[in-house]
Amino acid sequence: MDKRLIFNNNIDNYDIIRPTYPDELYNDILKYINITNNTNAVEIGIGTGQATRPFLDKNFHVTAVDIGEKLINSVREKFSSYSNFNAILGDFMTEFLPENNYDLIYSATAFHWLPDEKYLKVKKLLKSGGIIALFWNRPFVRNLDDITNVKNAKVYDRYYGVSDKAKQFSEEDTFKICSKLEESCFNDIKCEIYRRTRTLSTGEYIKLLNTYSDHCSLPKAVKVDFENDIIKALSKCGNEINIYDTIDLYLGKKY
Numbered sequence: 001m002d003k004r005l006i007f008n009n010n011i012d013n014y015d016i017i018r019p020t021y022p023d024e025l026y027n028d029i030l031k032y033i034n035i036t037n038n039t040n041a042v043e044i045g046i047g048t049g050q051a052t053r054p055f056l057d058k059n060f061h062v063t064a065v066d067i068g069e070k071l072i073n074s075v076r077e078k079f080s081s082y083s084n085f086n087a088i089l090g091d092f093m094t095e096f097l098p099e100n101n102y103d104l105i106y107s108a109t110a111f112h113w114l115p116d117e118k119y120l121k122v123k124k125l126l127k128s129g130g131i132i133a134l135f136w137n138r139p140f141v142r143n144l145d146d147i148t149n150v151k152n153a154k155v156y157d158r159y160y161g162v163s164d165k166a167k168q169f170s171e172e173d174t175f176k177i178c179s180k181l182e183e184s185c186f187n188d189i190k191c192e193i194y195r196r197t198r199t200l201s202t203g204e205y206i207k208l209l210n211t212y213s214d215h216c217s218l219p220k221a222v223k224v225d226f227e228n229d230i231i232k233a234l235s236k237c238g239n240e241i242n243i244y245d246t247i248d249l250y251l252g253k254k255y
Contacts, residue, residue, distance in 0.1 A: 011048055011070050011071060011074050013207050013210055013211060014047065014048050014211045015048035015049075015050075015074070016207070017204060017207045017208045017211060018047070018048070018050055018208070018211055019050070019137055019198065019245065020050045020051070021050065021051055021108065021135065021137065021247060022194050022196065022247060024194055025135060025192070025194060025247060025249050026054045026055075028192050028249060028251075029106070029131075029133050029249070029251065030058070032131065032133075032190065032251045033103070033104060033131045034129075035058065036103070037059060038061070039058075039059070039060045039061065039103045039104060040060075040061050040063075040101060040102045040103050040104070041055055041060045041061065041062045041063070041102060041103065041104040041105065041106065042062075042063050042064075042065065042097065042102050042104075042105045042106075042125065043055075043062055043063070043064040043065070043106055043107065043108070044065055044092045044105065044106070044107035044110055044111060044114070044118075045065070045066055045092070045107055045108070045109075045110025045111070045113065046064035046065070046066045046071065046072075046075055046087065047066065047068075047071060047108075047109075047110065048071060048074055048075065048078070049064075049074075049075045049078055049079065050108060051106070051108035051135075052064065052075065052079065052085075053079070055104075055106075056079060056082045056084055056085055059084060060084065060104065061084045061085075061086075062084065062085050062086070063086045063087075063088060063097070064085070064086070064087045064088065065087075065088045065090055065091075065092045065095055065097075066087070066088075066089065066090075067089070067090065067091050068089075069089055072087045072088070072089045075087050092114060092118070092121070093114055093115065093117065093118065093121060097125050098125070099124045099125055100124075100125070100126070100127055100128070101125060101127065102125050102126050102127060102130055103126075103127060103129075103130050103131065104130065104131045104132075104133060105122045105125060105126060105130070105131075105132055105133075106132070106133035106134070106135075107133075107134055107135075108135055108136075108137075109135070109136045109137055111134050111136075112136075116180075119180055119181070119183075119184035119186075120184060122184075123184060123185070123186070123254050126254040127254070128254060128255060129253060129254065129255065130253070130254045131251060131252070131253055131254075132181070132186060132250075132251070132252045132253075132254070133249065133250070133251055134177065134249070134250045135247060135248065135249040135250070136247065136248055137245055137246075137247050138169040138245065138246045138247070138248065139243045139244070139245050140168040140169065140243070140244040140245070140246065141153070141156075141241060141242075141243055141244070142166050142167075142168075143168075143242070143244055146242050146244075147237045148234065148237050148238070148240060148241040148242050149241070149242065151233040151234060151236060151237050152230065152233060152234065152241055153166075154233065155226070155229045155230050155233050158229070159218075159222070159226050159229075160214075168244065168246065169246040169248065170246075171193060173248075174191045174193070174248055174250070177191075177248075177250050178191055178250065181250060181252045186252030186253060186254060187252065187253050187254075187255050188251075188252065188253045189250070189251065189252045190250070190251045190252075191248065191249065191250050191251075192248070192249045193246060193247070193248050193249075194246075194247040194248075194249070195244070195245065195246055195247070196245045196247070197242055197243065197244055197245070198242070198243045198245060199240055199241070199242050199243075200240060200241055200243060201239060201240050202230070202231055202234045202235070202239045202240065202241070205230070205234070205240075205241050205243075206227050206230065206231070209227070209230075
């Protein structure tokens with residue numbers, strides 16, 4: 001099964017527990033582009049619409065593309081009151097969309113699922129002067145000064161081993177995507193980083209884990225044992241965990 005479809009099977013949980021994005025991010029996108037009354041936008045991988053409403057509320061005409069049928073049906077219902085919203089069930093890489101037609105194409109924590117040709121397809125779809133906006137939320141739960149993170153990490157290491165997630169996302173890590181935008185001949189490239197801390201109860205944290213593809217892909221028995229061990233570990237530090245988010249934004253123009 002295409003791992004992207006994992007999100008299609010846990011819509012209610014995903015919608016409740018996955019975080020939205022900070023107002024500063026949207027403000028920076030809006031400052032970067034020239035807003036008109038007829039701004040046409042495409043959202044790649046809408047999920048349950050965590051990044052959609054701010055653009056709809058600015059009267060952008062948003063066309064969302066996602067491969068999850070349940071996700072598409074969900075956002076059609078969620079944004080049914082907006083006449084400036086359209087949702088397409090399909091794969092962005094193969095779905096027909098008119099070229100040189102869009103003022104903005106954006107993707108929120110989804111663009112990494114697509115092959116490298118995605119940059120060229122975005123460029124073909126954008127008008128001259130059109131904007132690409134890519135952003136991710138990258139949670140970090142290995143702050144060794146935080147006891148909730150230390151307890152959580154010990155469980156993670158038993159099941160997954162230590163990975164690059166042991167390092168918090170930094171300015172250095174932004175170079176790869178900026179380079180891809182440059183290679184694809186986007187101009188005026190800008191990058192911004194935002195940080196925040198969330199505190200979740202153990203129950204909320206388990207729900208959050210169940211929206212991650214690597215967690216959902218675990219064999220059922222292993223998944224149950226892992227979650228029980230997380231619950232036991234966090235019971236020793238107040239039944240909660242602090243999550244240190246880095247949100248990274250990338251902007252570029254087609255000329």
